Amino acid sequence: MRRPSQPGHGRPERRLLRGAFGHGMGPLWRPVDRARSRARLLLRLGLILALLVNGVLAGHGVATAPARARAEAARLHLVQAAVLGRAGPGATGVATHYHTGELVRVAWTYPDGHTMVGRFDLPRPVDLGQGLPIWVTDRGEIADPPQSAAALALLSLGMGAGGLLVLSLGLQALYLLRRRSLDRRVDRRWAEGWAAVEPHWSGRLHGRPGNPAA
Known part of the structure; x- marks a missing residue:
């Protein structure tokens, strides 16, 4: 018998999309959770876009390597x-x-x-x-001596891989900065909430030391 799906459960991609827009994630899903999901979603989209762009550029470099090698040899x-x-x-x-x-x-x-x-x-x-x-x-x-088509093709592949690495590191750094900012926001709001609740919880507001529920 198939169990009914719970809020926020399912495939990771579907959960990420639902979390980014706050749909069906349950009453405990906070705005900061939605912001974290959006940051992860933007990171994945950025990595996919970086892969596509660098792949296209590297493929174009490989495809045009023979023509570029002939052009370079013709001017030397x-x-x-x-x-x-x-x-x-x-x-x-x-x-x-x-x-x-x-x-x-x-x-x-x-x-x-x-x-x-x-x-x-x-x-x-x-x-x-x-x-x-x-x-x-x-x-x-x-x-310098003219480069062969194979050397130019390898250079294009290397530049594509290097560009992908640089973009990936940059996106990861931006994501970590965003996560750190959100974590600081959560800590600040938790501290503000605790400062408002702690006097009642500890009994200090009514002159009674300790937890009144104890």
Whole structure:
């Protein structure tokens, strides 16, 4: 035999919705209880919205990764640069060999024939005057190598996950602040009510010490 449902009982989602609007929760359901239910409801809706938005953005980033990779590769050019010498702070003289990670001055010829000079962190050891492949933009400026479609897709997924994490933490923080505010309100009202009842309950109002019911 099926038991009749009690006020406020049922599936958690249904209970949360009913509690947020105060329907069918019984005579002991207070306004502060309704405010707490609304805060939980807003938190869940915010998390769902954050998941949807970041999921859509991440999916769009993954879908457009091949086109973005082709566009990035089209604006970059691989040229041969020559090492001219050290470029770090206090660098003097010219060495015949340079190590990985060392900052050096390099010269390269831009695709339209202009020779340019700049600074470059060596990805591998090279000798003075040795050719060094570098990527440059259409304006001839040194650039990072073009990223593959897979790398751009992973970057989009990572940004989506990071955005979801940040939004989730922010929503959780707002929810906790709201709950703390409601708890302080309950404590304050309880203290005010007890201050009004305690003299009658303890008998102090009528000059009788202790609980009059004792």
